[in-house]
Amino acid sequence: MQLFYNPSLDNSFKQFFFSAEESKHIIKVLRKKEGDILYITNGQGYLFEAEILVADIRKCKAQIISEDKSIPKRYKLHLVVAPTKMNDRYEWFLEKATEIGVDEITPIICEHSERKTLKLERMQRVLQSAMKQSLQTFLPKLNPPISFKQYLEQQTKGLNFIAHCGEGEKMEFKRRVAADKDVTILIGPEGDFSISEIALALEKGYVPVALGNTRLRTETAAVVACTTVSIINN
Structure with a gap:
């Protein structure tokens, strides 16, 4: 199955048009024609099954023939991750975390960023x-x-953690995560969080954790955290 994305769709739609870019991809690249079935999501849990009515390369028209609403997960995972020096590394993290199952991502600018x-x-x-x-x-x-x-001034719910490589007592992240609980974890830049940043996070109630016995890159640490939460909840 190939999935398409249309954020404007909801269950009130019967017919709709794809954008010019999507229309070109569907008709010219994928060689779809009138009567073919497509699957579309709006990114909000809906999966729509639609039939092509007009196979126009500029304005492909489709009609929704069925819909299904996915059940949300019992927990939310929020990864708060400092930008990496190279953009492609951060994009790699975004891709893998999405595949594994992240709900929210916030880039944080730190002293060592x-x-x-x-x-x-x-x-x-x-x-x-x-x-x-x-x-x-x-x-x-x-x-x-x-x-x-600024981020630490915000209110968060669930289990709140900070992963760092500094001194101090830390528990393994996998032993602190609980199933069906919302999780927020802070992950710093290549130079790690500063001593003052770690102290401030602890003051705000964030629990210090380790993600393993080796030193991880920022993007690797974020994927490990995401994977750990997913495994605990499955």
């Missing part, structure tokens, strides 16, 4: 592509970058 600007539109496309490739119907929420201190 070497990159402080991000191409959010490109990152959003990476998330959409990964969602479609993995045949999921929920698109992760991508928040704008925010400073570490």
Whole structure:
């Protein structure tokens, strides 16, 4: 099954048009024709089955013939991850975390961050592509970058963790995660969180954890955290 993405669809639609870009892909590249069946998600849990009515390369028209609403997970995973020095590494993390099952992502700018600007539109496309490739119907929420201190001023629910490589007592992340519980984990840049940032997070109630016995890159640590939460809940 090939999955398409249309964020404007909901269960009130009967007929709709694909964008010019999607229409060209469907008709010219995939060689779909009138009467063929397509599967579309709106990224909010709906899976629509639609039949092509007009196979126009510029404005493909389809009619919804069935719909299904996925049941949301019993938990939410929020990865709060500092940007990596190289954009492609962060995009790799976004792709893999989406495939595994992340619900929300917030880039945080830390004292040791070497990159402080991000191409959010490109990152959003990476998330959409990964969602479609993995045949999921929920698109992760991508928040704008925010400073570490500003983020800690926000209220969070569930289990809150900070993964760092500094000194101090830390428990293994896999032994602190519980099934069916919302999880937020902070992961720092290549230079790790500063001592003052770690202290501030602990003051805010974040629990220090380790993600293994080796030193991990930022993007690897984020994928390990995502995988751990997924395994605990499956």
